[in-house]
Amino acid sequence: MNAFDDTLHRALARARRRALPVRTSSSLSPDPDVTIGIATIKIVTEEQIQAVAFGTLDRAPTVIVRLDPIGRDVSDLLPFARFLNATVQRSIVADAPMRVWLPHDVTLEALDVLGHRYWRNQTASAEIVRMGELCRVIAHEATIPGQQLVADATAQLQGHVVTGMAPIEEGHLHAILAWFDPAVADPLFEARERIRLPASGILPNTPDHPHDDRVDRLRKEAKSASGAYRQRLEAQIDAILRNWVQHEWDLMVAGRRAFLDLGLPSAGLDGLVKDSTKRVAYALTNGFFPARQPDHLAAQLSVMEAGQEKADHAALESDPLLRAQAMRAGAVVAGTVSAVRQPRPKFYPCDIDVDSSQSVVRLRLDDKVSIVGTNVTGVVRGLDTTPTGGTRVSLEITGGVRTQSVLSVGAGVELVRSAFAFVNLRALGVVREQQSWIFYGDTAPTIAARPSTGQSALAIATAARRP
Amino acid sequence: MDESIDIDRLRSEEAELQRKLDELRATRIALEQKVKPQSRDKARPLRDLVLDLVQDAGAPLNSLLLASVIRPLQGRTIPATRFGTLSNDEAKSFDSSRARPVYLCHCLTHDQGQAVKRFWARSDWPLPERVMGPMTGRILFLQGAAWTINLARLVEAGELVADNPEVLKYVAADQARDAGLSVKRGEFPYEAWLATIADAIDRHIGEDRALRETAAVVLASRLDDRERLFGTRKGLVSLPGSTPSWRSAIE
């Protein structure tokens, strides 16, 4: 959506005092059976998790509060590790996809750092190491466009609605939610009040809620205290952290609810779900390996690019609003079938012309396209300007030739370029075998010189030119 | 109703804290009686203490290292600023009429003869011992680390008494880690550490010493007695903006 449209939506949202959807379809598939949530409170800059709430979303979370998050002993994280491992096991056994809900990307970062710290830690227990590995798998998958494993409540809302606030304020989940709550009379005022306290997986530290400083001080005292006194200090730390990690959890649950209540259909995402599930299942079974070798890096890059292309395509296919925007930029071509050249109905060969009033068309000769909402695919064989300044697209139909409904004169169609991006693992396999020095060597080899012609290249070329 | 509960809670808390305080006091007194020498050291002026430690180390020592060793060794916490005043006091006492047999003084940069205030030495050492060349920082760090590790070794061998041997072990381990040695939790291979550090020192000591000796000759001829101990007096730095005609070079 361009800046102007976005702004008008904000203005309307402010006038209506509620969030406005900017999508008519969802970019997130429905929650699978194995769906969990995780919320964390970290120590700022140290990036150590000091409290974590986790569980399934239908009941109150399990909460772990860490009294000494900086210390080397991580046995207090075991319940979380076991939960994560068990969840993963469930999805592996059921051979079904998994979903992890998070309140926002800060939680994802916290989990990724946790992963980095323990997935190769020799002094930690096997369960903790596995937890670290799973965190890395989750965080890595989250970086791939179109992935369906991680659902970030804030990002989902930001991606599907606008509010009457400034975009920068929409990073605050609690603030966005004010625009969904009918009980809130003035969402703008309420949202800005809420922004005073963080919703980013950290403790507040305002004059009226100086919890971060307080916990810091309590920890210091507790270190040198003992007995019942120490217990009392620890109880206070526990109470504060428990309260705020629960707050994060509640925001996540409310954010998910608000998103689901938008009731956006999630059609056309099967391909993305399949890819995502396959990638995650592989990593969960075979372990996480960060890409370092050039071929792995190339694979990773093309996985991301293919993901992006497929996600964009799925969104266009299923979202008329996005298609309307894409038409202005010529990425989608809407028109009417003006001619069908098909010697035998329902059989190949079949060529059609589509006349569109659009002058801006981004299709090129030999592009593979599909007709939105059908199984019909084709290749662009001609692009001509119509007398009225529109465009005539000639297609050679290569799939769905029996779909007469659109393969007949007068039928209204929308053409969109097919998402043919794929990861050429086979080629990358060969690359790995061949180990070309350019990518795998440290020094450039010298090769045997060839006998020169002793003539100027220009002279030779001139001589070789046809008269 | 609620208040009374609170008051009771506070009373019990108070009582317990009192009990803990008494316990603590008792343990401390017991300890102090056990280790007399340190308790005497606790009373000694920091100046004398540093003079002895530096003498014991046989090389200039860094304020930070001194502070972190004195704490477990003597049970004394020295605030960082204390070394600043120590430096001034020493210079003052040098300027006063009453001469002392030995002064605490600083290392000097090899080229300018400026004081390197964080490194402490003794005035009765030959000048080259206190000159800092390009690699001297490394050498002094390694020598200080070796000295610390050796202290911990002696304490463990029962040849030396420390106020808090456990902490001293970890201070030593930190030095080993800073020197880039592999340090495993709870393991203190003093001998191995000392050997590796000795090698590291050998790599640079020759060249460093030569440079320090030549530099010392020049400095000795250039500096007066006071400067030889506390460094050349700083030249003035003119700060910009003093005159309206002044223009910045970046314009």
Add this chain to the structure above:
Amino acid sequence: MTATRQARLDHADRVLDEAIERSLFGTDPVSIAKSPPGAGKTFLVECAAAVAAGAPGMRVVIVTPGVSQLYDIAERLLAYRLPRIELAHATHRVLPPSLVGRIAASSGWSTGLNVGPGVIVTNVHLLASYLHQLGPGSFDLMIVDEAYQLAASDFMLVAHLASRVLMVGDPGQLDPVHSADTTNLEAGAHKIHWSAPAYVLDRFPATPVFGLPVTRRLLPDTSDLVQASFYPDLPFQSVVDPAERRLEFRLPGLVPGIDHALDAVAAGKSLVVVTLPGAPPPHQEADLDLAGLMAEIADRFLVRQAQWMGNRALTESDIGCIDPHVIAGGAIGDGLRQRGRGAIRVDTVERWQGLQLPISIVRHPLSRPSTPTGFDLEAGRWCVALSRHQIGCVIVARASVGDTIRDYVHGCDTVAAGARDSTWRGFEAHRTIWNTLVAQDRVFAL
């Protein structure tokens, strides 16, 4: 021809000879030829192919990033007597009419190809799909055309197929485009998202590089500005004889501003600016008035019967409109059709890359509402837009561009940690060019 121009041409020939000699017969497995716009890059590729396929009897493969370049090269090579000239493209593609019946074209790879000395032209993705039929030593020489448009991650797939590689490309133009976030790759040891030559030079700085020292397309005034702004490491000069690029109008100018700009082009100023007052309307996706102006300018060239002196009268195919944004381009197209000039090509910078024509009309990328983005400032895009024309380039902008450049404060957050700041370089180029054009009275305000 003046002596200096002749000297430059001779030097250029020597560089070309040396580049081919070293890359075909020397001991370095990879060589890189850097070429400014219109330096005869494709000619270098032709010569290298002709030499290699001749006496040395090499099996040469010419690899292009995309398919359009592939057809262009094939077309050019048909002008040579070569022992073998073949073309291979994807199975779903259809040969352009101009090549039908003139070249042995293969849909996909087949065993009959690449037998004996000769040249085959194809693109990276096709080769990558048939690696199982190919292997190390499949070719004696691989020439990578438009190499700076080919990502290292794509070149990787075919790098092992030839013992010698000659990369030829223009370092000042658009880098390979990635839709994915490459932030982490930027810190890695393998910057496989960079262009192939940039990757090679990053890992093997000693790789022989040959810089083509002349442009045969750009007139001296454009050449000097483009070189200074976009090619700090590639010195080159124009060898164009202004006398051979003279433009004259059969009809005198009537429309103030526009015709003054056109007359300036005729007077030999190959880069001029026409500005509309004010700033672009923020509520429009395309600045309709500006688009109209671009169409009108194109129209004026033809209405005034522009002649390429000693050559021909300009037609619609001699003029092109370049707009960085598709939607804005659409508005220009509408304007042109309204004036009955529908045959004048309007396209984005990406699609003009690699092409040349007598007259280009370019929308200034900073002529847009609000503060410039990384996209607007991208140096490569601006470089391509300003280096297509053989005779004249008319930049069209809102007067606000001057203020935009004057008031710009760099955000410092457009590129990843440790990355070269192409956005800032782009801004510096914009500033240099704009200020120069203003200083040289080449800005015509309406």
Add this chain to the structure above:
Amino acid sequence: MSVKGSTALVRLAGNPDCEILGAMVLQEGSEKRFFERVVGEPYDREFGERQSSKRRGAQFERNAYAGDGRLLREAFAPMLGRDADALTVRNLIDDYPGSKDDARVARLRITRGILRDSVAGRAVPDIIIQPQLLLPTRPGPKPYFFIAPDLLVWSPLAGTYLPGDLKSFIVRENEVAASDLARVRLQLGAQLLALRHEYDQIDQSIVVPPSGMLLFSKPNGLAPHAPRVEDIGGAIEAVRIGIAAFLRHRQKVNDLRAGAEPYTVVADLEPHFEDACLSSCVMAKWCRQRVAEHVADMGDVAGNVLGDMTMQRLLDLMSGSAAPSDDHEAIIAEQLRALADQHDEEQAA
């Protein structure tokens, strides 16, 4: 936290048009105190660096400097093509500890000495820890800013020292938040400008290239990543613009205050509220009130596309109770109404 040194320059470079910021830079005392004196009520939001951040920052530096800068030597050795053990280090905090001005001036003197030596071709340390630089403005209040990079590293390639800064925040691979990147690059920009000033005093022909180095922390422990060499031409220029703006603001503040404290004239100064202020400035809420009734309250973008229109005007255009005064407003009104109808239909459905 006060707006001093490179912090001040970074803030000015980020929003040069804000006169309030100019006054904050001139005002003694903390930013929070400035707010409280201007607004007359206590600042009710989080303020200042958190304990944990301070601790980590200090610990990261301590580790990096320990053992004659061992971790630094190891981090820079590959880049300098030297053996870590062969690199020489000088920690100016050893020479002259302390953060008071006299200590800064002493370290400035030493730093200048080393720079002169390097130009004269005498032996100099490869890495200078805690050097001190100074960036002049003009005679008047705040004629210079003290700039203290964490490091100066000798670059054989450039033939000069280059500034380096330690950043204790954790970077996993290379993910650094855009706002952090902008901030740290501007810091390097200020440092490089100050370094150029010092070199310029010695020899005007010396060219210091526009690059600086950043050392981020790895996720495990406090080990630094390989240095990131930053291309900071844009940052340097932004800081220049910031300084120029400061001089303008200083002039205005001085003309207004007639000897009084800078905060007293804030009401007569022009704020320049931007979205970014919300996350970087204590005065944000106060400045925002000045645009409260305008579309800019919906963010920078809204301000750009709708111009200086009031929210009320916008709503009137939508409801039709106000007639558009030009094309711009007509299109806004038309599209807003269309949008409203569309959404009301969806609601009904």
